[in-house]
Amino acid sequence: MDLSLPTRPSPPAAHPAARPLLGPTWFAAVMGTGIVANAAATLPRTFPGLRAAATVVWAGAGILLVVLAARYLRQRAIRSHAADPVMAQFFGAPPMALLTVGAGALLLGKDVIGLDVAVGVDWVLWLTGTALGLVTACTVPYLMVTRHRFAPDAAFGGWLMPVVPPMVSAATGALLVPHTPAGQPRLTLLLGCYAMLGLGLIATLLVLAMIYGRLVHHEVPTGATVPTVWIGLGALGQSVTALGALASVAPGALPAPYARGTAVLALLGGIVVWGFAMLWLALATGLTVRTIRAGLPFAPTWWSFIFPVGACVTATGTLATRTGSAPLGWTTAALYTALVFAWLVVAGRSLRHTTQHVRRPAGQVVDRQRRAHDDERDRRRSHTVERASGPVQERPVPRAHRRDHAMDPHSGIRAAIEEHWRASERGDIDAEHAVYAQDAVLDYPQSGERFRGRAAISAQRGGHAADRHFALRRIVGGGDLWVSECVITYDGVPTVSVSVMEFAGGHVVHETQYFADPFAAPESRAALAERMPGRGVGEA
Template sequence: MSVIRQFGPSWFTTVMGVGIVAVLTYTSPFPIPYQHDIGAVLFGLLNAIFIVAFLFWLFRWIFHTDEALNDFRHPARALFYGAFAMGINVVGNDYLLIGSHILNSGLATDISKVVWVAGTIVSIFTVIVVPYLLFTEHEVEQHQALATWLIPVVPPIVAAATGANLIPFWGGAGTQFAITALIFAMFGATFFLFIMISGLVYARLVYHKRLSGEAAPSLWVEIGPIGMSMGTFSTLPLKTQAILGQYANMLHVIGLVFSMALWGIGIWWIVISTMHTLLHLSKRGEGLPFHMGWWSYVFPIGSFTSGTYALDHLVSYPFYTIAGFVQLLILWGCFAVVFARTATGVWKGSLIQWRSSHWTRYGLSNEKRTA
């Protein structure tokens, strides 16, 4: 019960990270030895982590309702309901792109569609409720504007990018057009919120003291919506030819130009974020204390890599194939470090207190533990 009480929505960042690495490894356009085997193993791990995380989240609402409600009252913890939404969308996408090759194809596609609908509903919930609470209930200062403010507004664009793959599986042309219209609407909501929040983050970087070592990983979050925007606009031209007719060629051109331009700004953010990371690893910095925010080194890079994959499918030139492979190697390096640190932190009880030594340290008697 103590573990369940501590289990907040930030833990769904592990679902996001494992899921994005699994699907990018499995679908790499650059051939990799055993890529399907590795992707399948990670897909199984993803399912296990998601089931455990979802059950812990559900039990927390049942047995520790006040703690769960307090997440929405806290300006930092409320943000991570976006991770919950994105985790659901990632699982659904993995069932389509990996599960359809392991399970019965029709069953995997149906699961993907059901999970996508659930993820879309939660995504719309977070993009409305969390910003509203920030506007009306939470008290924050300008210097607290971090890229983590993007976490609750990014889910609709993740739903858009993953939903684009599902368009051909939605029956008739009318239904497919409705899904396409929803995808464009979700992209519009997230992309312009992304621009506004990025402006606040940029202003904070300019006018206030530099980011601390603890906050430095948050900069990488900026890369996530860039990659998902690329993925959305690079995938839509290929999936909507049957329903858009004469407009499909126009969308192909728009998607190509838009995604290539976004790829450039994504590289800029990667360079800036890398420089901040190296700064805090140098003598001039404060170090990078490990916390769950380190998963910002995984999912955003994975999102950008997925956008590069989609752009590669759209243009079919080796430039983006090679770029995607290089990004995948970087992603795997980050994933290996963050996953190992997370597993170690869980085992030692530093990330989530489950050992008796930690209960004693924090003044929890045996009676309180078993209450």
């Protein structure tokens, strides 16, 4: 994935100094954790100890929200994330995280912090999340139309993320209707929630049509893209939940005939949408099982399993409560059991992923930055090399390896690779990945990660908070196999990258990329070694 963006990152474990950039996708962890708690509070039937456990989970979601928000804002990466056509979709996750935690304050937190404080917390988080959600719902589609460029098979579940937040605002805003002054304020809130429900639901149906067309007419999605198919289930579930929640509070704001109409809409409209949601659940389950058999590597998109299932739980529970249907009640319990199990699995994998990407000690970073600064200064100068015939002025290596393209039968491929690295340097995400086939595969052998598809490759190369530069050393190869050697610096800290690209039809179909840190030359070899002209990276 991503996925945040427009320049080429190393795998998190491959670079000792640059922290992996936190993308907005990780706010889905707050959404998923929060929905596990909130869904427990809305089950048609409860169990001993369930509410207390759910309150603890809600508190954990709140803490996680604070940590992620502080870390994300400190990165100042919003602009770079907005420039990426994949990562920009996930700007919908932070607003929904705020709304989910805010709703939990009223559903569960009031038992701990008191009703008045809970209402205040929910108002702050709801207003903030709603404002951000509406901005996202308007801005991201605008960027998709005016700035981003997409291939015919680019549609994926992440396209739903920008348009779902208004529906979440509608569902969670219903909790605040009884706590709003009667009269025009309460009526305005209720009607505003219905308007946001319409905004999100109709936009969701449009996007689902595009996603279904992509699934039918193009290759089956693979890898980390597959979990995003579940987002469709979450969007549909949220609409049913919102219809039921708003109908429950409508009598306090609308005249009786209209209030009864909202109840009819919540039941009949809700059951119709729920039926379609079950179809999407079956489709998503089938694609997921198929992908698990082939290998499903962990990615932040795994959290796409959790919130959608939670939304399906609340939707089914809403219909069960409104109709008194025993089968719907049993279905709610079964879905909630699956939700808790899935949450435990994804949370465990996320913790494991996090512990594998801990930062190195700060002292190592400072030392490497100092050495890298000196090396970068030397690299940018012309180098004088002592030879038997006397000093010879040598040009920088990339220039020395250029060929006359008019005489090179593979000049087209070489030019495409050179443009790939130039685009990486200038931060042009589209140009950087134009060299890849739609179904290209990228491997990081050192971390064991594999990314399938141009969209996944582009997303996982999310932007870094560090100032990055790409110094291409050389390109060698012929036919369908080409190797690039490049030095990537993160805030002046260098990493040597070797990229092995396999071509077919003029595009990269398989890339294997290795990363290596510079190291100081030991004194024991000093008498045997000489300085590599223009090629040193990490000498002290």
